[in-house]
Amino acid sequence: MKKNAKWKIVLNLVLLLIILGIMYYFIQNSMRDIFIELKETDLTILFSVLFLGLLHQFFEGCGIKETVRGFSANFTVFDGMMTSFYIAFYRIITFGVGTLLAEIGFYKKKGIKISQGVGASALHMVMYKSAIVTYAVANLIFYFASMLNQRPQMIGLILVGIVLTSLLIITLVVLSLSLNLQVAVLLFCNRFVRNKKLRSYIDQLNLQINALHQAMQSVLDDKATILKIYLFNLLKVGAWYVIPFVCFQEETNNISFFLAFALISFTLVLSGVIPSPAGVGSFEFVYLFMFQPVTGTVEAVSSLLLYRFASFVLPFLLGFLVFLRERRKVVTDGIEEISEP
Template identity: 80%
Template sequence: MKKNAKWKIVLNLILLLVILGIMFYFIQNSMRDIFRELKETQLKVLVSVLFLGLLHQFFEGCGIKETVHGFSPNFTIFDGMMTSFYSAFYRIITFGAGTLLAELAFYKKKGIKISHGIGASALHMIAYKTAIVTYAVLNLILYFSLLLVQRPRLISLIIIGILLTLLLIISLVILSLSLNLQVGVLLFCNRFVHNQQLRNHIDRANLQINALHEAMQTVFKNKMTILKIYLFNLLKVGAWYAIPYICLQEETDHLNFFLTFALISFTLVLSGIIPSPAGIGSFDFVYLFMFQPLTGTVNTVSSLLLYRFASFVLPFLLGFLVFLTERRKAIRQELEEAP
């Protein structure tokens, strides 16, 4: 036991050093321009962006709390925010691969079963995508005539983006709730899959799908909970959508809040369907495409970097603090077990 404790301490220290190395790499490469922009930003703009970034995380915490309330009644808004920070940190450290695992791991620490955590994550994604589609549809209706005159080709792209996002939402709901689909997959496997090892994997997956179905049914029983989750996601997305206007209003006199709100809502639905050219991230490319004709290249890039700070860097840095707290507790416990 004592020997194992020593090895755990060593492994935790190695893990900490590796993650610090990855963080240094990201700060030197992906985040350098963002931090440079922060230095050149007016204090009131920076405070406003910081406030909207934290407001987003607060509403995120509210939404997560409502999502897992049926599985863990003592789960708080603060716990929900910590879940978001923790996931954001591992999203960057693992290049996106460990986001879901980090979210499930945090749920597990709060006494939520893995299957229930998967259900909560699925509903979390559904609510987020639904909020994005809601804003995109409303803004498309509001600015349809303007788009028809100035950017008619954009209308079809926005509609395609909305439809594809809706398709993703519907697919997630069907996979989460449909017993008929699950039975169909089982009947197909019983008839055509004869390899015993593969059948064992399918049986284990079926048990997880069963648990996921149970978890989603628990959440969907309460219509008021669903409404709260949806509204909190509208609020959290809206907090980020207000950032471009805050960043650009003083540099562009004719700028309209609702227009910038519409442009960023279109950016979110389009960035998922447009491939990224020349290695530029799809979101960055669409953002520049949307705002550059309105505000110019310099101002658009500046606002993009500040938006990235609020949506990308800020939750990552807060997640690093959560990670350090977790590692500190783990190392302290292992030191107590060591001779």
Template identity: 80%
Template sequence: MKKNPKWKIVLNLILLLLILGIMFYFIQNSMREIFVELKETNLVILLGVIFLGLLHQFFEGYGIKETVGSFAPNFSVFDGMMTSFYTAFYRVVTFGVGTLLAEIGFYKKKGIKISQGVGASALHMISYKAAIVTYAVLNLFFYFNAILNQRPKMIAVIITGIVLTVLLIVTLIVLSLSLNLQVLVLLFCNRFIRNQKLRVYIDQFNLQINALHHAMQSVLNDRTSLLKIYLFNLLKVGAWYVIPFVCLQEEFNDIDFFLTFALISFTLVVSGVIPSPAGIGSFDFVYLLMFRPLSGTVDAVSSLLLYRFASYVLPFLLGFLVFLKERRTAITTEIENSSQI
């Protein structure tokens, strides 16, 4: 039995009000310090941070377009940017839990099957992690002696972050490309796992891996596209990595650009393997651990808040606009349907 269109309108309005309430909570609590910092920031630096944040999203849009291009040729760069904004919005309001579902849901709205959306989301994560590891490995190679002399204990932490990230990438790739491994896992589960609740999760996981397999095969058949995805991810991550230098160079004229680039690359690879809701708490901790010896606590916190604005708040606010447009369309559609009854 279908729901009455009037009830759908009410549910959409309730959802909108709920989201607005959550947004108010985040702005009043988690984001207040960031907005205070924005008011005290030099306009030139602020514009530079905003530009780098948008540049990241531009390259993100290109990367997503290439990722889904094999099964959605009409998917544009703008659609890719909207996907990123929409996902960033739901990452915040769901405390990171709904990130994957939001991305897959947006793909579905663009006519991409759920199975393909799952595969595209996994490829998106793999390419992003590959870019992070690339920068971390290169910077560790060039700054190994400097870190060893100044903070020798950090070497083991950075290497651990790199190794765990590589293991995650390799695991996803192996699971997605090896049909034999998928069959062996399925046979093992059929024989030894009897709990029905666990079986449901295992079956869902197997479907996702199977979808990822097809998506990976589609992309791997086009090596040029694969290279583009990797390069766009290097560019998008690189845009964020310039932000600490932009924030700190006003107070520290002699600060080394490449050193700040290296420190933020280590921050991303280490914080990415520390469990935390939406990755925010772990990132803040590692960022200050990396930058405090370089700039002092006050300037490190200031640059952190500006970095979080570009990488966290800005895409969230843009995603809110995408969400409003989506809700407006949904409510308008339901009102039109209700008037026709």
């Protein structure tokens, strides 16, 4: 046992060194310009951006708490915020690959079953995307005439983004709730899969899918909870959408609050359907495409860096603190285990 504890400590220290190396790479290559921009930003603007970034995380925590309330009665808003930080950290460290696993893993540590965690993650994604679509549709209706006169080519792109995001939402809901899909999988396996070991894995997977269905159904049956989750997602997304307008107050007054809000809503719905690791490169491209014609290149780039700080760097750094706390507990437990007589 003591030998295993020693290996556990060594492996965690090695993991920490690897993580620090990856962080150094990101800070030097992806975050350096953001930190330079922070140094040159007016303190009032900077604190406003920081406040909106944390406000987003608070509403995110409220939404996650409501999402998993049926699975864990002791799950708090603070736990929801820690979940968000943890996800943000692993999204960057794993280049987007480990995002879902990180969320499910955090839920598991809070006593939530894997199938329930998968259901909560799916609902989390559905509600987030639903909020993005809601804002995009509302702003498209509001600015349709203006865009038709000034930038008609944008209308088609935005509609494509809305349609593709809506299809993603529908697909997630269908996969989570469809009993017919589970029956089809069983019928296919009964007919074509003969290998006993493979059948065993498939049967276990089907049990997980069935548990996922039950978990999603239990949440969706509670209409009041669904409405709360949806509203919290509107609020959390709205907090981010205010950031560009706040940033432009330092450089230019050529853009109104509602126009800035509309342009960032179009940015999110479009960048979300453009393939890119962790959604990084696609977001920058669409953001500048939307804002440059209105504010100019310098102001657009400056606001982009501040927006990325609130939505990208801040939760990542807070997630690193959550990660350190987790590793510290593992190492401490290992040391105590070694110290036992």
